[in-house]
Amino acid sequence: MTTTGSAVEDGLAHYQLLLAEALAHDLPTGDPANWLYDLMADYPQREGKGIRPALCLATAEAHGGRLSEALPSAVAMELLHNAFLIHDDIEDESELRRGLPTLHQTHGIPLALNAGDGLAILGFEPLRRNASLLGHRLATLVADEFTVMARHTLEGQAIELGWIRDGVVDLTPDDYLDLIMRKTCWYTTVHPLRVGALIGSLGTKNPDAMVDFGFHLGAAFQIRDDVLNLIGDEAVYGKEILGDLLEGKRTLMLIHLLGELHGSERQFLSDYLRRVRQDRTMAEAQDIRQLMQDHGSIAFAEEYARLFALRAEDSYGHAFGAAANNDSGRFVRRLIGYMLERAA
């Protein structure tokens, strides 16, 4: 790990610790523990990278806010994030999450769905507390941001699931980038940055300034994640390698490959994508990965990620303005390289 990577991980650990303490107050205990509350606490206790709350807290600090002012919103983000993960794992039929079996694999789909609903609803409680902490007007602005974020995320998830269900293969990189803006970038980077900037500036900053930077940061993150799903180390990555291919996800590599293949190879890939997950084999997924390597699809996606990281660097100064050079702002800036280099 580079010095920069280590500094980022120290920063993430710092914010993660604060978040864990705050989350513990919001997660209910008691009965029915083994059917609900233990399940709701499961994913939040599996330590993730904590990028969303860290971005929110650091951005609020960078803009002059106090951590205590942004912490409830960061908790709400984390609760909603874990709710999305539970439902996402069911929808994608995923087997691993953060190195352990997914919740529905362990407890079955009905109880996992219910626990996901519980986390989503619980996410509103910290937002309600914002009214006394931030004032009615600012709390309403923050709550509005959550509504917009949820909408974009649901739209992105619907588009991706729709592509898979309907066997859509006629796609371009534009389609992919629009998808990940909704599905990943908005709620992973743009939303935490917008909320942090609003809280830190007491509502005086136009959060639209964060969209360009947040998109490029989030897109670099997502493309790196897609690449790791093909060539990463499963023990470090925490999810099943080739899981995206088995699920038929339309990644940038897959879209590129579809444009490159002709004849029988193209027919093989189209047939593969039209089948349901249960009818796809690991051997076929490995063949497709080899095609991606042979046709430069992975390198193509890595170039997109590299460019987006550079563009994130370019837009950082505009996004953060006077807040760009304090410690918290610099932490956010270091995340750009971290997103591109990460192995998990």
Added chain:
Amino acid sequence: MTAARTGPYPALMSSEEPGADERWQDLMRSMDPVANLNALADVWRDAAASSERVVGSFVGNADDAPSGPMGPETGASDNRSGPSGRDVFADFERSVDQMGEAAKRFFAQMPFGLADDAGPKTRLASVAVLDGVGTTEISLPGLDPWATDLMGHDGNRLAADSVTLRRTADTGAPGNGTEASFIVKVVVLEDTPIGVFHGQILLTGDPAFVLPLTVRVHGSDG
């Protein structure tokens, strides 16, 4: 839709996979470096154009924003776009809140100031009136408060009898740092203009006390 244009750029990229460096070197020797650079430039140009289109579709398109119940595309910031009177009003409301928050932060930083958890003791009462009625809870160092008339920034007046103050529970006389809690209820007539009204809640006698009161009257669409 068509797939992305591609070129011989794979030869330019190194990879962490075993043997990749050798294959990369082989490819580099076998291919025209100028063609590779041009292909790489094409990829970057396409990527940049795509990202600009996506970002552009999510920012600064208030006219295209959906008008459904979930609100504008880019959220809160759309309140700031466009020069309509409603936007000006929204900015005015925001500035009032900012002043309150800034004052809170200022006093919190003073040695004699309010603690972080001061919450209900914040020296400002603010009531949002939706569908003609609004309430908030305040604490006061006396038992007989009364409200003044409230003035709007555009000259409109809200009569003092729009405001009622009711004690939440009889917990004895306040004093020695303890205060009594009151529910502030504001009821306005249907034709009351939308806007912000400023007045005061007063305690006469000992101790004399003045609490700024802000009432925001919203339309039915809130």
